[in-house]
Amino acid sequence: MTDRSPEVPGNSGAVVLARDAYLRSLLETVPDAMIVIDARGTILSFSAAAERMFGFREDEVLGENVSMLMPSPDRERHDGYIGHYLGTGERKIIGVGRVTTARHRDGGTFPIDLHVGEARIDDERVFTGFIRDLTERQETELKLHNLQSELAHVSRVTAMGTLATSIAHELNQPLTAIANYVEAARDLLVAPDAATLEIVREALDECATQSVRAGQIVRRLRDFIARGESERRVESLARVVNEAIALALVAAGERAVEVELALDSAADKVLIDRIQIQQVILNLVRNALEAMTASPVRQLRISSRPEAGFVAVTVEDSGPGLAEDVATQLFQPFVSTKTAGMGLGLSICHTIVNGHGGRIWAGASVLGGTAFHFTLIDAGDNDG
The missing domain is CATH 3.30.450.20 (PAS domain)
Incomplete structure:
Protein backbone atom coordinates (compact mmCIF):
# COMPACT_ATOMS: atom_id res chain seq x y z
CA MET A 1 0.00 0.00 0.00
CA LEU A 134 -15.64 -20.97 20.96
CA THR A 135 -16.15 -21.91 24.61
CA GLU A 136 -18.70 -19.31 25.68
CA ARG A 137 -20.67 -19.39 22.46
CA GLN A 138 -20.71 -23.16 22.25
CA GLU A 139 -21.47 -23.64 25.97
CA THR A 140 -24.53 -21.46 25.44
CA GLU A 141 -25.47 -23.42 22.33
CA LEU A 142 -24.84 -26.68 24.17
CA LYS A 143 -27.14 -25.61 27.01
CA LEU A 144 -29.80 -24.57 24.49
CA HIS A 145 -29.28 -27.80 22.57
CA ASN A 146 -29.65 -29.86 25.77
CA LEU A 147 -32.70 -27.84 26.79
CA GLN A 148 -34.25 -28.43 23.37
CA SER A 149 -33.48 -32.14 23.70
CA GLU A 150 -35.08 -32.27 27.16
CA LEU A 151 -38.16 -30.40 25.96
CA ALA A 152 -38.36 -32.67 22.92
CA HIS A 153 -38.03 -35.70 25.22
CA VAL A 154 -40.86 -34.48 27.46
CA SER A 155 -42.94 -33.78 24.38
CA ARG A 156 -42.23 -37.26 23.00
CA VAL A 157 -43.09 -38.92 26.32
CA THR A 158 -46.34 -36.95 26.53
CA ALA A 159 -47.15 -37.75 22.93
CA MET A 160 -46.31 -41.41 23.48
CA GLY A 161 -48.65 -41.52 26.48
CA THR A 162 -51.45 -40.03 24.41
CA LEU A 163 -50.69 -42.35 21.52
CA ALA A 164 -50.53 -45.38 23.80
CA THR A 165 -53.98 -44.56 25.18
CA SER A 166 -55.37 -44.06 21.67
CA ILE A 167 -53.73 -47.24 20.37
CA ALA A 168 -55.05 -49.26 23.30
CA HIS A 169 -58.55 -47.96 22.61
CA GLU A 170 -58.31 -48.49 18.83
CA LEU A 171 -56.78 -51.97 19.04
CA ASN A 172 -59.00 -53.13 21.86
CA GLN A 173 -62.06 -53.34 19.59
CA PRO A 174 -60.68 -55.63 16.85
CA LEU A 175 -58.76 -57.73 19.39
CA THR A 176 -61.88 -58.21 21.53
CA ALA A 177 -63.87 -59.16 18.45
CA ILE A 178 -61.19 -61.67 17.40
CA ALA A 179 -61.18 -63.22 20.88
CA ASN A 180 -64.97 -63.52 20.89
CA TYR A 181 -65.11 -65.09 17.43
CA VAL A 182 -62.36 -67.60 18.28
CA GLU A 183 -64.07 -68.62 21.54
CA ALA A 184 -67.40 -69.06 19.71
CA ALA A 185 -65.76 -71.13 16.97
CA ARG A 186 -64.07 -73.33 19.60
CA ASP A 187 -67.39 -73.98 21.35
CA LEU A 188 -69.17 -74.73 18.06
CA LEU A 189 -66.54 -77.29 17.05
CA VAL A 190 -67.38 -79.48 20.05
CA ALA A 191 -70.18 -81.15 18.02
CA PRO A 192 -69.78 -79.90 14.42
CA ASP A 193 -72.32 -80.40 11.67
CA ALA A 194 -72.69 -78.76 8.26
CA ALA A 195 -74.61 -75.75 9.59
CA THR A 196 -72.19 -75.32 12.49
CA LEU A 197 -69.14 -75.45 10.21
CA GLU A 198 -70.64 -72.69 8.09
CA ILE A 199 -71.00 -70.51 11.19
CA VAL A 200 -67.38 -71.33 12.15
CA ARG A 201 -66.22 -70.25 8.67
CA GLU A 202 -68.06 -66.95 9.05
CA ALA A 203 -66.47 -66.45 12.48
CA LEU A 204 -63.00 -67.10 11.06
CA ASP A 205 -63.70 -64.69 8.18
CA GLU A 206 -64.60 -62.03 10.74
CA CYS A 207 -61.35 -62.83 12.64
CA ALA A 208 -59.40 -62.23 9.45
CA THR A 209 -61.24 -58.94 8.83
CA GLN A 210 -60.55 -57.70 12.36
CA SER A 211 -56.90 -58.75 12.08
CA VAL A 212 -56.54 -56.66 8.92
CA ARG A 213 -58.15 -53.74 10.73
CA ALA A 214 -55.66 -54.06 13.61
CA GLY A 215 -52.80 -54.12 11.10
CA GLN A 216 -54.11 -50.94 9.45
CA ILE A 217 -54.14 -49.17 12.81
CA VAL A 218 -50.50 -50.12 13.42
CA ARG A 219 -49.50 -49.03 9.87
CA ARG A 220 -51.21 -45.65 10.30
CA LEU A 221 -49.25 -45.13 13.51
CA ARG A 222 -45.98 -46.13 11.82
CA ASP A 223 -46.63 -43.76 8.90
CA PHE A 224 -47.47 -40.94 11.31
CA ILE A 225 -44.18 -41.43 13.20
CA ALA A 226 -42.15 -41.83 9.98
CA ARG A 227 -43.42 -38.54 8.53
CA GLY A 228 -42.32 -36.59 11.60
CA GLU A 229 -42.23 -32.80 11.61
CA SER A 230 -38.74 -32.12 10.26
CA GLU A 231 -38.16 -29.20 7.93
CA ARG A 232 -35.50 -29.90 5.33
CA ARG A 233 -33.58 -27.18 3.56
CA VAL A 234 -30.43 -26.85 1.50
CA GLU A 235 -27.64 -26.36 4.05
CA SER A 236 -23.86 -26.06 4.03
CA LEU A 237 -22.37 -29.32 5.27
CA ALA A 238 -19.20 -27.51 6.39
CA ARG A 239 -21.21 -25.20 8.64
CA VAL A 240 -23.24 -28.05 10.11
CA VAL A 241 -20.09 -30.11 10.80
CA ASN A 242 -18.13 -27.22 12.35
CA GLU A 243 -20.97 -26.30 14.71
CA ALA A 244 -21.44 -29.94 15.78
CA ILE A 245 -17.69 -30.42 16.40
CA ALA A 246 -17.50 -27.28 18.53
CA LEU A 247 -20.44 -28.49 20.61
CA ALA A 248 -18.78 -31.87 21.09
CA LEU A 249 -15.41 -30.32 22.03
CA VAL A 250 -17.05 -28.19 24.71
CA ALA A 251 -18.62 -31.34 26.16
CA ALA A 252 -15.26 -33.14 25.94
CA GLY A 253 -13.73 -30.93 28.65
CA GLU A 254 -9.96 -31.26 28.91
CA ARG A 255 -9.53 -34.34 26.74
CA ALA A 256 -7.19 -32.98 24.06
CA VAL A 257 -7.88 -34.32 20.61
CA GLU A 258 -6.50 -33.63 17.15
CA VAL A 259 -9.37 -32.79 14.84
CA GLU A 260 -8.91 -32.97 11.08
CA LEU A 261 -11.53 -31.82 8.59
CA ALA A 262 -11.35 -33.04 4.99
CA LEU A 263 -14.64 -31.81 3.57
CA ASP A 264 -15.00 -31.71 -0.19
CA SER A 265 -16.05 -28.16 -1.11
CA ALA A 266 -17.60 -29.49 -4.31
CA ALA A 267 -20.09 -31.51 -2.23
CA ASP A 268 -21.02 -28.93 0.38
CA LYS A 269 -24.76 -28.46 -0.26
CA VAL A 270 -27.06 -31.10 1.23
CA LEU A 271 -30.84 -31.34 1.69
CA ILE A 272 -31.32 -31.87 5.43
CA ASP A 273 -32.98 -30.92 8.65
CA ARG A 274 -29.96 -29.11 10.15
CA ILE A 275 -30.74 -29.87 13.81
CA GLN A 276 -31.31 -33.56 13.16
CA ILE A 277 -28.10 -34.05 11.16
CA GLN A 278 -26.13 -32.08 13.74
CA GLN A 279 -27.51 -34.53 16.30
CA VAL A 280 -26.18 -37.41 14.19
CA ILE A 281 -22.71 -35.84 13.92
CA LEU A 282 -22.73 -34.86 17.60
CA ASN A 283 -23.57 -38.43 18.65
CA LEU A 284 -20.87 -39.90 16.42
CA VAL A 285 -18.22 -37.41 17.55
CA ARG A 286 -19.08 -37.91 21.23
CA ASN A 287 -18.86 -41.67 20.77
CA ALA A 288 -15.45 -41.23 19.13
CA LEU A 289 -14.18 -39.00 21.95
CA GLU A 290 -15.34 -41.48 24.58
CA ALA A 291 -13.79 -44.38 22.66
CA MET A 292 -10.42 -42.57 22.64
CA THR A 293 -10.38 -41.75 26.36
CA ALA A 294 -7.62 -44.26 27.11
CA SER A 295 -5.83 -43.97 23.74
CA PRO A 296 -2.31 -42.48 23.75
CA VAL A 297 -3.06 -40.77 20.42
CA ARG A 298 -6.44 -39.11 19.98
CA GLN A 299 -7.24 -38.34 16.37
CA LEU A 300 -10.67 -37.48 15.01
CA ARG A 301 -11.19 -37.09 11.27
CA ILE A 302 -14.35 -35.98 9.49
CA SER A 303 -14.39 -36.16 5.72
CA SER A 304 -16.89 -36.00 2.88
CA ARG A 305 -17.04 -36.99 -0.76
CA PRO A 306 -19.67 -37.02 -3.53
CA GLU A 307 -21.27 -40.39 -4.19
CA ALA A 308 -23.82 -40.76 -7.05
CA GLY A 309 -26.41 -38.16 -6.04
CA PHE A 310 -25.43 -38.30 -2.39
CA VAL A 311 -22.72 -36.88 -0.15
CA ALA A 312 -20.97 -39.51 1.95
CA VAL A 313 -19.77 -38.28 5.36
CA THR A 314 -17.23 -40.23 7.44
CA VAL A 315 -16.47 -39.78 11.15
CA GLU A 316 -13.47 -41.85 12.23
CA ASP A 317 -11.24 -42.11 15.29
CA SER A 318 -8.01 -43.64 16.56
CA GLY A 319 -9.68 -45.57 19.38
CA PRO A 320 -9.63 -49.34 19.99
CA GLY A 321 -12.27 -50.16 17.37
CA LEU A 322 -15.47 -52.19 17.72
CA ALA A 323 -15.84 -55.64 19.21
CA GLU A 324 -17.10 -58.10 16.59
CA ASP A 325 -20.17 -59.12 18.60
CA VAL A 326 -21.25 -55.47 18.93
CA ALA A 327 -20.53 -54.54 15.29
CA THR A 328 -23.17 -56.93 13.96
CA GLN A 329 -26.03 -55.31 15.92
CA LEU A 330 -24.65 -51.79 16.26
CA PHE A 331 -27.73 -49.82 15.17
CA GLN A 332 -30.30 -51.84 17.10
CA PRO A 333 -31.98 -50.17 20.09
CA PHE A 334 -30.61 -50.93 23.58
CA VAL A 335 -27.25 -52.20 22.28
CA SER A 336 -24.42 -50.24 23.92
CA THR A 337 -20.70 -50.57 24.62
CA LYS A 338 -21.05 -48.18 27.60
CA THR A 339 -21.83 -49.45 31.08
CA ALA A 340 -24.25 -46.58 31.69
CA GLY A 341 -25.47 -46.25 28.11
CA MET A 342 -29.04 -46.78 26.99
CA GLY A 343 -27.92 -47.91 23.55
CA LEU A 344 -30.24 -45.50 21.73
CA GLY A 345 -27.73 -43.00 20.26
CA LEU A 346 -26.77 -45.01 17.18
CA SER A 347 -30.33 -46.27 16.77
CA ILE A 348 -31.51 -42.65 16.64
CA CYS A 349 -28.74 -41.83 14.12
CA HIS A 350 -29.93 -44.75 11.99
CA THR A 351 -33.54 -43.54 12.13
CA ILE A 352 -32.60 -39.94 11.24
CA VAL A 353 -30.32 -40.87 8.34
CA ASN A 354 -32.85 -43.36 6.94
CA GLY A 355 -35.54 -40.70 7.25
CA HIS A 356 -33.34 -38.42 5.11
CA GLY A 357 -33.19 -41.05 2.38
CA GLY A 358 -29.63 -42.08 3.20
CA ARG A 359 -27.92 -45.00 4.88
CA ILE A 360 -25.43 -45.41 7.72
CA TRP A 361 -22.84 -48.10 8.35
CA ALA A 362 -19.63 -48.72 10.31
CA GLY A 363 -16.24 -50.22 9.54
CA ALA A 364 -12.58 -50.07 10.45
CA SER A 365 -10.73 -46.74 10.27
CA VAL A 366 -7.29 -46.15 8.78
CA LEU A 367 -6.59 -44.27 12.03
CA GLY A 368 -6.87 -47.58 13.89
CA GLY A 369 -10.32 -47.19 15.41
CA THR A 370 -13.84 -47.07 14.01
CA ALA A 371 -15.20 -45.26 10.96
CA PHE A 372 -18.89 -44.39 10.74
CA HIS A 373 -20.19 -43.50 7.27
CA PHE A 374 -23.54 -42.02 6.34
CA THR A 375 -25.01 -40.49 3.20
CA LEU A 376 -27.14 -37.40 2.60
CA ILE A 377 -28.90 -36.17 -0.51
CA ASP A 378 -26.59 -33.97 -2.60
CA ALA A 379 -28.36 -30.65 -3.19
CA GLY A 380 -25.55 -29.03 -5.18
CA ASP A 381 -27.68 -28.83 -8.30
CA ASN A 382 -30.69 -27.49 -6.39
CA ASP A 383 -29.12 -24.44 -4.81
CA GLY A 384 -30.54 -22.05 -7.37
Whole structure:
Protein backbone atom coordinates (compact mmCIF):
# COMPACT_ATOMS: atom_id res chain seq x y z
CA MET A 1 0.00 0.00 0.00
CA THR A 2 1.39 3.46 -0.92
CA ASP A 3 2.11 5.77 2.01
CA ARG A 4 0.35 9.07 1.27
CA SER A 5 1.52 10.79 4.50
CA PRO A 6 3.19 14.14 3.79
CA GLU A 7 6.93 14.20 4.18
CA VAL A 8 7.96 16.22 7.22
CA PRO A 9 11.73 16.98 7.30
CA GLY A 10 13.33 15.76 10.47
CA ASN A 11 10.11 14.21 11.62
CA SER A 12 10.30 10.68 10.09
CA GLY A 13 11.04 9.02 13.45
CA ALA A 14 7.98 10.58 15.03
CA VAL A 15 5.81 9.49 12.09
CA VAL A 16 7.01 5.90 12.41
CA LEU A 17 6.37 5.91 16.16
CA ALA A 18 2.92 7.38 15.65
CA ARG A 19 2.12 4.80 12.97
CA ASP A 20 3.33 1.94 15.21
CA ALA A 21 1.21 3.25 18.09
CA TYR A 22 -1.78 3.50 15.78
CA LEU A 23 -1.35 -0.08 14.54
CA ARG A 24 -0.86 -1.32 18.10
CA SER A 25 -4.09 0.38 19.21
CA LEU A 26 -5.94 -1.29 16.33
CA LEU A 27 -4.56 -4.72 17.21
CA GLU A 28 -5.44 -4.30 20.87
CA THR A 29 -9.09 -3.64 20.02
CA VAL A 30 -9.52 -6.64 17.68
CA PRO A 31 -11.72 -9.13 19.62
CA ASP A 32 -10.08 -12.21 18.10
CA ALA A 33 -6.64 -13.23 19.32
CA MET A 34 -3.82 -12.64 16.83
CA ILE A 35 -0.48 -14.43 16.93
CA VAL A 36 2.35 -13.95 14.41
CA ILE A 37 5.06 -16.61 14.04
CA ASP A 38 7.98 -17.18 11.69
CA ALA A 39 8.74 -20.27 9.61
CA ARG A 40 10.39 -21.91 12.65
CA GLY A 41 7.25 -21.51 14.75
CA THR A 42 8.76 -18.74 16.91
CA ILE A 43 6.24 -16.23 18.26
CA LEU A 44 6.91 -12.72 16.92
CA SER A 45 3.74 -10.95 18.07
CA PHE A 46 1.05 -11.70 20.65
CA SER A 47 -2.01 -9.44 20.76
CA ALA A 48 -3.82 -8.19 23.85
CA ALA A 49 -6.77 -10.49 23.03
CA ALA A 50 -4.32 -13.42 22.88
CA GLU A 51 -3.01 -12.47 26.34
CA ARG A 52 -6.54 -12.59 27.74
CA MET A 53 -7.38 -15.81 25.91
CA PHE A 54 -4.28 -17.84 26.84
CA GLY A 55 -3.32 -16.27 30.18
CA PHE A 56 0.25 -15.35 29.10
CA ARG A 57 1.76 -11.88 28.83
CA GLU A 58 3.37 -11.04 25.49
CA ASP A 59 6.85 -10.75 27.02
CA GLU A 60 6.48 -14.31 28.37
CA VAL A 61 5.88 -15.87 24.95
CA LEU A 62 7.93 -13.76 22.51
CA GLY A 63 10.73 -15.94 21.14
CA GLU A 64 9.02 -19.15 22.31
CA ASN A 65 7.64 -21.82 19.99
CA VAL A 66 3.92 -21.45 19.37
CA SER A 67 3.45 -25.14 20.16
CA MET A 68 3.44 -24.14 23.84
CA LEU A 69 -0.16 -23.01 23.23
CA MET A 70 -1.24 -26.41 21.90
CA PRO A 71 -2.27 -29.62 23.65
CA SER A 72 -0.81 -32.97 22.67
CA PRO A 73 -0.46 -34.31 20.02
CA ASP A 74 -0.38 -31.00 18.11
CA ARG A 75 2.33 -29.67 20.45
CA GLU A 76 4.77 -32.39 19.46
CA ARG A 77 3.82 -32.34 15.78
CA HIS A 78 3.54 -28.63 15.02
CA ASP A 79 7.06 -28.12 13.69
CA GLY A 80 6.49 -31.10 11.42
CA TYR A 81 3.27 -29.50 10.13
CA ILE A 82 5.17 -26.34 9.15
CA GLY A 83 8.01 -28.35 7.61
CA HIS A 84 5.50 -30.39 5.59
CA TYR A 85 3.86 -27.25 4.25
CA LEU A 86 7.17 -25.55 3.39
CA GLY A 87 8.35 -28.70 1.64
CA THR A 88 5.17 -29.62 -0.25
CA GLY A 89 2.98 -26.51 -0.35
CA GLU A 90 0.04 -28.64 0.79
CA ARG A 91 -2.39 -26.46 2.76
CA LYS A 92 -4.18 -28.11 5.67
CA ILE A 93 -4.94 -25.00 7.74
CA ILE A 94 -3.39 -22.00 5.96
CA GLY A 95 -6.12 -20.12 4.14
CA VAL A 96 -8.60 -22.87 5.06
CA GLY A 97 -9.31 -22.68 8.78
CA ARG A 98 -10.52 -25.34 11.17
CA VAL A 99 -12.04 -25.98 14.58
CA THR A 100 -9.44 -27.39 16.97
CA THR A 101 -8.30 -27.16 20.61
CA ALA A 102 -5.87 -24.80 22.32
CA ARG A 103 -4.04 -24.94 25.66
CA HIS A 104 -4.41 -22.30 28.38
CA ARG A 105 -1.61 -21.32 30.74
CA ASP A 106 -3.26 -23.37 33.51
CA GLY A 107 -3.09 -26.51 31.34
CA GLY A 108 -6.78 -26.63 30.46
CA THR A 109 -7.92 -26.94 26.86
CA PHE A 110 -10.68 -25.10 25.04
CA PRO A 111 -12.19 -25.21 21.52
CA ILE A 112 -11.09 -22.57 19.02
CA ASP A 113 -11.80 -21.53 15.46
CA LEU A 114 -8.36 -21.04 13.87
CA HIS A 115 -7.58 -19.23 10.62
CA VAL A 116 -4.00 -18.78 9.42
CA GLY A 117 -2.70 -16.35 6.80
CA GLU A 118 0.73 -16.23 5.18
CA ALA A 119 2.87 -13.22 4.21
CA ARG A 120 6.47 -12.32 3.36
CA ILE A 121 8.52 -9.65 5.06
CA ASP A 122 11.63 -9.18 2.94
CA ASP A 123 12.76 -12.79 2.40
CA GLU A 124 11.19 -14.11 5.61
CA ARG A 125 7.89 -16.01 5.69
CA VAL A 126 5.55 -15.18 8.55
CA PHE A 127 2.24 -16.74 9.50
CA THR A 128 -0.56 -14.89 11.27
CA GLY A 129 -3.11 -16.86 13.23
CA PHE A 130 -6.52 -15.40 14.03
CA ILE A 131 -8.14 -17.32 16.88
CA ARG A 132 -11.67 -17.21 18.22
CA ASP A 133 -12.51 -18.89 21.52
CA LEU A 134 -15.64 -20.97 20.96
CA THR A 135 -16.15 -21.91 24.61
CA GLU A 136 -18.70 -19.31 25.68
CA ARG A 137 -20.67 -19.39 22.46
CA GLN A 138 -20.71 -23.16 22.25
CA GLU A 139 -21.47 -23.64 25.97
CA THR A 140 -24.53 -21.46 25.44
CA GLU A 141 -25.47 -23.42 22.33
CA LEU A 142 -24.84 -26.68 24.17
CA LYS A 143 -27.14 -25.61 27.01
CA LEU A 144 -29.80 -24.57 24.49
CA HIS A 145 -29.28 -27.80 22.57
CA ASN A 146 -29.65 -29.86 25.77
CA LEU A 147 -32.70 -27.84 26.79
CA GLN A 148 -34.25 -28.43 23.37
CA SER A 149 -33.48 -32.14 23.70
CA GLU A 150 -35.08 -32.27 27.16
CA LEU A 151 -38.16 -30.40 25.96
CA ALA A 152 -38.36 -32.67 22.92
CA HIS A 153 -38.03 -35.70 25.22
CA VAL A 154 -40.86 -34.48 27.46
CA SER A 155 -42.94 -33.78 24.38
CA ARG A 156 -42.23 -37.26 23.00
CA VAL A 157 -43.09 -38.92 26.32
CA THR A 158 -46.34 -36.95 26.53
CA ALA A 159 -47.15 -37.75 22.93
CA MET A 160 -46.31 -41.41 23.48
CA GLY A 161 -48.65 -41.52 26.48
CA THR A 162 -51.45 -40.03 24.41
CA LEU A 163 -50.69 -42.35 21.52
CA ALA A 164 -50.53 -45.38 23.80
CA THR A 165 -53.98 -44.56 25.18
CA SER A 166 -55.37 -44.06 21.67
CA ILE A 167 -53.73 -47.24 20.37
CA ALA A 168 -55.05 -49.26 23.30
CA HIS A 169 -58.55 -47.96 22.61
CA GLU A 170 -58.31 -48.49 18.83
CA LEU A 171 -56.78 -51.97 19.04
CA ASN A 172 -59.00 -53.13 21.86
CA GLN A 173 -62.06 -53.34 19.59
CA PRO A 174 -60.68 -55.63 16.85
CA LEU A 175 -58.76 -57.73 19.39
CA THR A 176 -61.88 -58.21 21.53
CA ALA A 177 -63.87 -59.16 18.45
CA ILE A 178 -61.19 -61.67 17.40
CA ALA A 179 -61.18 -63.22 20.88
CA ASN A 180 -64.97 -63.52 20.89
CA TYR A 181 -65.11 -65.09 17.43
CA VAL A 182 -62.36 -67.60 18.28
CA GLU A 183 -64.07 -68.62 21.54
CA ALA A 184 -67.40 -69.06 19.71
CA ALA A 185 -65.76 -71.13 16.97
CA ARG A 186 -64.07 -73.33 19.60
CA ASP A 187 -67.39 -73.98 21.35
CA LEU A 188 -69.17 -74.73 18.06
CA LEU A 189 -66.54 -77.29 17.05
CA VAL A 190 -67.38 -79.48 20.05
CA ALA A 191 -70.18 -81.15 18.02
CA PRO A 192 -69.78 -79.90 14.42
CA ASP A 193 -72.32 -80.40 11.67
CA ALA A 194 -72.69 -78.76 8.26
CA ALA A 195 -74.61 -75.75 9.59
CA THR A 196 -72.19 -75.32 12.49
CA LEU A 197 -69.14 -75.45 10.21
CA GLU A 198 -70.64 -72.69 8.09
CA ILE A 199 -71.00 -70.51 11.19
CA VAL A 200 -67.38 -71.33 12.15
CA ARG A 201 -66.22 -70.25 8.67
CA GLU A 202 -68.06 -66.95 9.05
CA ALA A 203 -66.47 -66.45 12.48
CA LEU A 204 -63.00 -67.10 11.06
CA ASP A 205 -63.70 -64.69 8.18
CA GLU A 206 -64.60 -62.03 10.74
CA CYS A 207 -61.35 -62.83 12.64
CA ALA A 208 -59.40 -62.23 9.45
CA THR A 209 -61.24 -58.94 8.83
CA GLN A 210 -60.55 -57.70 12.36
CA SER A 211 -56.90 -58.75 12.08
CA VAL A 212 -56.54 -56.66 8.92
CA ARG A 213 -58.15 -53.74 10.73
CA ALA A 214 -55.66 -54.06 13.61
CA GLY A 215 -52.80 -54.12 11.10
CA GLN A 216 -54.11 -50.94 9.45
CA ILE A 217 -54.14 -49.17 12.81
CA VAL A 218 -50.50 -50.12 13.42
CA ARG A 219 -49.50 -49.03 9.87
CA ARG A 220 -51.21 -45.65 10.30
CA LEU A 221 -49.25 -45.13 13.51
CA ARG A 222 -45.98 -46.13 11.82
CA ASP A 223 -46.63 -43.76 8.90
CA PHE A 224 -47.47 -40.94 11.31
CA ILE A 225 -44.18 -41.43 13.20
CA ALA A 226 -42.15 -41.83 9.98
CA ARG A 227 -43.42 -38.54 8.53
CA GLY A 228 -42.32 -36.59 11.60
CA GLU A 229 -42.23 -32.80 11.61
CA SER A 230 -38.74 -32.12 10.26
CA GLU A 231 -38.16 -29.20 7.93
CA ARG A 232 -35.50 -29.90 5.33
CA ARG A 233 -33.58 -27.18 3.56
CA VAL A 234 -30.43 -26.85 1.50
CA GLU A 235 -27.64 -26.36 4.05
CA SER A 236 -23.86 -26.06 4.03
CA LEU A 237 -22.37 -29.32 5.27
CA ALA A 238 -19.20 -27.51 6.39
CA ARG A 239 -21.21 -25.20 8.64
CA VAL A 240 -23.24 -28.05 10.11
CA VAL A 241 -20.09 -30.11 10.80
CA ASN A 242 -18.13 -27.22 12.35
CA GLU A 243 -20.97 -26.30 14.71
CA ALA A 244 -21.44 -29.94 15.78
CA ILE A 245 -17.69 -30.42 16.40
CA ALA A 246 -17.50 -27.28 18.53
CA LEU A 247 -20.44 -28.49 20.61
CA ALA A 248 -18.78 -31.87 21.09
CA LEU A 249 -15.41 -30.32 22.03
CA VAL A 250 -17.05 -28.19 24.71
CA ALA A 251 -18.62 -31.34 26.16
CA ALA A 252 -15.26 -33.14 25.94
CA GLY A 253 -13.73 -30.93 28.65
CA GLU A 254 -9.96 -31.26 28.91
CA ARG A 255 -9.53 -34.34 26.74
CA ALA A 256 -7.19 -32.98 24.06
CA VAL A 257 -7.88 -34.32 20.61
CA GLU A 258 -6.50 -33.63 17.15
CA VAL A 259 -9.37 -32.79 14.84
CA GLU A 260 -8.91 -32.97 11.08
CA LEU A 261 -11.53 -31.82 8.59
CA ALA A 262 -11.35 -33.04 4.99
CA LEU A 263 -14.64 -31.81 3.57
CA ASP A 264 -15.00 -31.71 -0.19
CA SER A 265 -16.05 -28.16 -1.11
CA ALA A 266 -17.60 -29.49 -4.31
CA ALA A 267 -20.09 -31.51 -2.23
CA ASP A 268 -21.02 -28.93 0.38
CA LYS A 269 -24.76 -28.46 -0.26
CA VAL A 270 -27.06 -31.10 1.23
CA LEU A 271 -30.84 -31.34 1.69
CA ILE A 272 -31.32 -31.87 5.43
CA ASP A 273 -32.98 -30.92 8.65
CA ARG A 274 -29.96 -29.11 10.15
CA ILE A 275 -30.74 -29.87 13.81
CA GLN A 276 -31.31 -33.56 13.16
CA ILE A 277 -28.10 -34.05 11.16
CA GLN A 278 -26.13 -32.08 13.74
CA GLN A 279 -27.51 -34.53 16.30
CA VAL A 280 -26.18 -37.41 14.19
CA ILE A 281 -22.71 -35.84 13.92
CA LEU A 282 -22.73 -34.86 17.60
CA ASN A 283 -23.57 -38.43 18.65
CA LEU A 284 -20.87 -39.90 16.42
CA VAL A 285 -18.22 -37.41 17.55
CA ARG A 286 -19.08 -37.91 21.23
CA ASN A 287 -18.86 -41.67 20.77
CA ALA A 288 -15.45 -41.23 19.13
CA LEU A 289 -14.18 -39.00 21.95
CA GLU A 290 -15.34 -41.48 24.58
CA ALA A 291 -13.79 -44.38 22.66
CA MET A 292 -10.42 -42.57 22.64
CA THR A 293 -10.38 -41.75 26.36
CA ALA A 294 -7.62 -44.26 27.11
CA SER A 295 -5.83 -43.97 23.74
CA PRO A 296 -2.31 -42.48 23.75
CA VAL A 297 -3.06 -40.77 20.42
CA ARG A 298 -6.44 -39.11 19.98
CA GLN A 299 -7.24 -38.34 16.37
CA LEU A 300 -10.67 -37.48 15.01
CA ARG A 301 -11.19 -37.09 11.27
CA ILE A 302 -14.35 -35.98 9.49
CA SER A 303 -14.39 -36.16 5.72
CA SER A 304 -16.89 -36.00 2.88
CA ARG A 305 -17.04 -36.99 -0.76
CA PRO A 306 -19.67 -37.02 -3.53
CA GLU A 307 -21.27 -40.39 -4.19
CA ALA A 308 -23.82 -40.76 -7.05
CA GLY A 309 -26.41 -38.16 -6.04
CA PHE A 310 -25.43 -38.30 -2.39
CA VAL A 311 -22.72 -36.88 -0.15
CA ALA A 312 -20.97 -39.51 1.95
CA VAL A 313 -19.77 -38.28 5.36
CA THR A 314 -17.23 -40.23 7.44
CA VAL A 315 -16.47 -39.78 11.15
CA GLU A 316 -13.47 -41.85 12.23
CA ASP A 317 -11.24 -42.11 15.29
CA SER A 318 -8.01 -43.64 16.56
CA GLY A 319 -9.68 -45.57 19.38
CA PRO A 320 -9.63 -49.34 19.99
CA GLY A 321 -12.27 -50.16 17.37
CA LEU A 322 -15.47 -52.19 17.72
CA ALA A 323 -15.84 -55.64 19.21
CA GLU A 324 -17.10 -58.10 16.59
CA ASP A 325 -20.17 -59.12 18.60
CA VAL A 326 -21.25 -55.47 18.93
CA ALA A 327 -20.53 -54.54 15.29
CA THR A 328 -23.17 -56.93 13.96
CA GLN A 329 -26.03 -55.31 15.92
CA LEU A 330 -24.65 -51.79 16.26
CA PHE A 331 -27.73 -49.82 15.17
CA GLN A 332 -30.30 -51.84 17.10
CA PRO A 333 -31.98 -50.17 20.09
CA PHE A 334 -30.61 -50.93 23.58
CA VAL A 335 -27.25 -52.20 22.28
CA SER A 336 -24.42 -50.24 23.92
CA THR A 337 -20.70 -50.57 24.62
CA LYS A 338 -21.05 -48.18 27.60
CA THR A 339 -21.83 -49.45 31.08
CA ALA A 340 -24.25 -46.58 31.69
CA GLY A 341 -25.47 -46.25 28.11
CA MET A 342 -29.04 -46.78 26.99
CA GLY A 343 -27.92 -47.91 23.55
CA LEU A 344 -30.24 -45.50 21.73
CA GLY A 345 -27.73 -43.00 20.26
CA LEU A 346 -26.77 -45.01 17.18
CA SER A 347 -30.33 -46.27 16.77
CA ILE A 348 -31.51 -42.65 16.64
CA CYS A 349 -28.74 -41.83 14.12
CA HIS A 350 -29.93 -44.75 11.99
CA THR A 351 -33.54 -43.54 12.13
CA ILE A 352 -32.60 -39.94 11.24
CA VAL A 353 -30.32 -40.87 8.34
CA ASN A 354 -32.85 -43.36 6.94
CA GLY A 355 -35.54 -40.70 7.25
CA HIS A 356 -33.34 -38.42 5.11
CA GLY A 357 -33.19 -41.05 2.38
CA GLY A 358 -29.63 -42.08 3.20
CA ARG A 359 -27.92 -45.00 4.88
CA ILE A 360 -25.43 -45.41 7.72
CA TRP A 361 -22.84 -48.10 8.35
CA ALA A 362 -19.63 -48.72 10.31
CA GLY A 363 -16.24 -50.22 9.54
CA ALA A 364 -12.58 -50.07 10.45
CA SER A 365 -10.73 -46.74 10.27
CA VAL A 366 -7.29 -46.15 8.78
CA LEU A 367 -6.59 -44.27 12.03
CA GLY A 368 -6.87 -47.58 13.89
CA GLY A 369 -10.32 -47.19 15.41
CA THR A 370 -13.84 -47.07 14.01
CA ALA A 371 -15.20 -45.26 10.96
CA PHE A 372 -18.89 -44.39 10.74
CA HIS A 373 -20.19 -43.50 7.27
CA PHE A 374 -23.54 -42.02 6.34
CA THR A 375 -25.01 -40.49 3.20
CA LEU A 376 -27.14 -37.40 2.60
CA ILE A 377 -28.90 -36.17 -0.51
CA ASP A 378 -26.59 -33.97 -2.60
CA ALA A 379 -28.36 -30.65 -3.19
CA GLY A 380 -25.55 -29.03 -5.18
CA ASP A 381 -27.68 -28.83 -8.30
CA ASN A 382 -30.69 -27.49 -6.39
CA ASP A 383 -29.12 -24.44 -4.81
CA GLY A 384 -30.54 -22.05 -7.37
